[in-house]
Amino acid sequence: MIKKLIHYLSFRKCFVITILVVLILIISTILKINTYEVHTDIINVPQREYALVLGTGKFLPNGNLNYYYKYRIKSSAELYHAKKVKKLIVSGDNSRKDYNEPQMMKDDLIALGVPAENIILDYAGFRTLDSVRRCKNVFKCNSSIIITQYYHAKRALYLCDKNDMPNAIAYDAKLNVRFRYKLRNNAREILAWIKAWIDVNITDKKAKFEN
Known part of the structure; x- marks a missing residue:
C-alpha cells in the first residue's frame, strides 16, 4: 500500500x-x-539583400485564383520596385512534375517587372520550416524579409529565430477576406503553431532536403 x-x-x-x-x-x-517585426507599411521596411517569398498554390481546388498567392506576389514585386530588396527567393512545392509553384511565382513576378536574374528558385519549400531552413542553409541567407500574410508571418519568424536567423523580419502581404475564411485560417494556424513548436523544441525537425 x-x-x-x-x-x-x-x-x-x-x-x-x-x-x-x-x-x-x-x-x-x-x-x-x-x-518579432511584421511590417504593414512599405515605407517603414528596412532594406535587405534578400526576401523569402513563401509559396502557396496559385489556384484553389475549385479552379479560382488563390488571393493569398496573388498578394504575396504583388507585395514581393512592390518591395523589389521600392528598392527594399535586391533578390527574391521564391520557395514552393515542386514535388510533382506537373506542379511547379516556384516557376509559377517566377513567371508572375517577371510579368510584374522583376528581372529574371534577380529571382532565385527554391524547389523544395514544401513547408514553412523547409523554406526557412533552406533559406539559411542552402542559400546562405542569414537575414531576410519574409513575405506572407500577417497571420502566417509570426510563425515564420518564430521558425527563423529558432533556426539561427534572428534578424529576419516580415512584410504583410495584405488582403481582405471574408470572416469565415479568417476563422478557418486561424483554426489551421493554431494547429500549425503546435506542430512548429514541436518541430523545433522536441523533434528538432529538419528540411526534407537540407542541401
Missing part, C-alpha cells in the same frame, strides 16, 4: 513538473513572438 502511494505521488509530482515546464515554455514563446 505504501509503495503504491509513493508511486502515485511520484507520478503526480512528475506530471505537475512536466505541465509547469510546458507552460513556462509556451509563455516564453508568446512573449518572444511579440518582439
Whole structure:
C-alpha cells in the first residue's frame, strides 16, 4: 500500500513538473513572438539583400485564383520596385512534375517587372520550416524579409529565430477576406503553431532536403 502511494505521488509530482515546464515554455514563446517585426507599411521596411517569398498554390481546388498567392506576389514585386530588396527567393512545392509553384511565382513576378536574374528558385519549400531552413542553409541567407500574410508571418519568424536567423523580419502581404475564411485560417494556424513548436523544441525537425 505504501509503495503504491509513493508511486502515485511520484507520478503526480512528475506530471505537475512536466505541465509547469510546458507552460513556462509556451509563455516564453508568446512573449518572444511579440518582439518579432511584421511590417504593414512599405515605407517603414528596412532594406535587405534578400526576401523569402513563401509559396502557396496559385489556384484553389475549385479552379479560382488563390488571393493569398496573388498578394504575396504583388507585395514581393512592390518591395523589389521600392528598392527594399535586391533578390527574391521564391520557395514552393515542386514535388510533382506537373506542379511547379516556384516557376509559377517566377513567371508572375517577371510579368510584374522583376528581372529574371534577380529571382532565385527554391524547389523544395514544401513547408514553412523547409523554406526557412533552406533559406539559411542552402542559400546562405542569414537575414531576410519574409513575405506572407500577417497571420502566417509570426510563425515564420518564430521558425527563423529558432533556426539561427534572428534578424529576419516580415512584410504583410495584405488582403481582405471574408470572416469565415479568417476563422478557418486561424483554426489551421493554431494547429500549425503546435506542430512548429514541436518541430523545433522536441523533434528538432529538419528540411526534407537540407542541401
